[in-house]
Amino acid sequence: MAAEHDLDPAPNPHATEEQVEAAWTDPKLANVLYHDWEAGTYDEKWSISYDERCIDYAVGRFKAVAGDAGPYEHAMELGSGTGFFLLNLMQGGVAKKGSVTDLSPGMVEVALRNGANLGLDVDGRVADAERIPYDDNTFDLVVGHAVLHHIPDVQAAFAEVLRVLKPGGRFVFAGEPTKIGDRYARKLGQLTWWLTTNVTKLPRLRGWRRPQEELDESSRAAALEAVVDIHTFDPAALEGMARSAGAARVRAVTEEFAAALFGWPVRTFEAAVPREKLGFKWAMFAYRTWQRLSAVDEKLLAKVLPRSLFYNVLITGTKPE
Ligand SMILES: C[S@@+](CC[C@H](N)C(=O)[O-])C[C@H]1O[C@@H](n2cnc3c(N)ncnc32)[C@H](O)[C@@H]1O
DSSP states (O other): OOOSSTTSOOOOSSOOHHHHHHHTTOHHHHHHHHHHHHGGGHHHHTTOOSSHHHHHHHHHHHHHHHSOOOOEEEEEESSOTTSHHHHHHHHTTSEEEEEEEESOHHHHHHHHHHHHHTTOOEEEEEOBTTBOOSOTTOEEEEEEESOGGGOSOHHHHHHHHHHHEEEEEEEEEEEEEBHHHHHHHHHHHHHHHHHHHHHTTSGGGGGGOOOOOOOOGGGGGGGGHHHHOOOOBOHHHHHHHHHHTTOEEEEEEEEOSHHHHHHHHHHHHHHHSOGGGTHHHHHHHHHHHHHHHHHHIIIIIHHHSOGGGSSEEEEEEEOOO
């Protein structure tokens, strides 16, 4: 299914050498090429599904920061990717009608296909969060997941979000890395990668070694992973940005400390070994353990540790009436 708007550009999953070269100094072009390349395999890579597990996760994140769970009449997602956040929120009853948007035409195409397969009332457009192609006062809710840290001018994006929201409308962004959280997650990831790829060189563990894909013609854009992440956030500074853009009732919360210390090595390990070695039991073990540690974070550690220490920051606010 093509992106709905006639003027939307077509996906470009096979970037040329010249395009990739130019993208090293142009973070928006890097995001388009990288995510167009990734769109077709994104759900599988990140274990994204449209069932109870991901519905609970999406609605849980929404409630954790917004307090309520709607229902909102018309919601729009920025940087929707394949639709993970908005489509699961819609399935959980948070919004009735949805508009998916992303800078990557490939992602919009997949999100629209996922929405149609789920029988949801969804349309979509290619959109840069800094210049949202919708009229003022259009939406009751704007959401995003793991998108703010890719946007060069986050304050401009907040101003655009407030422009397209109806007065009294709400925004919710989740899944953004904190400054401190990103530092320990990266270190843990690097250590796990080094350990796994070296231990699997032992003759008895060769079967656990994942063949490292060469960057050929079709996956040239993969190298741009190094330039698509632009920011990490201090929760108070993020709140300041939303307020300066004109938002009211702004509130940031953070989540995942013990869960992140467990989750990052697990995710890196999963990426370093052949997929078929792990399977359903492992996935359930990883998910249930992450859930238990998240409960420890929420019920215990959040009461005694500073919020900037947690890995994820979520933010909400409203457009003044
Ligand atoms: C890490 S992915 C997250 C996708 C999805 N929200 C999820 O959680 O699975 C970030 C997405 O933001 C999009 N993106 C990056 N820069 C953007 C921008 N300036 N405006 C809109 N979307 C952008 C990317 O194309 C990509 O699909």
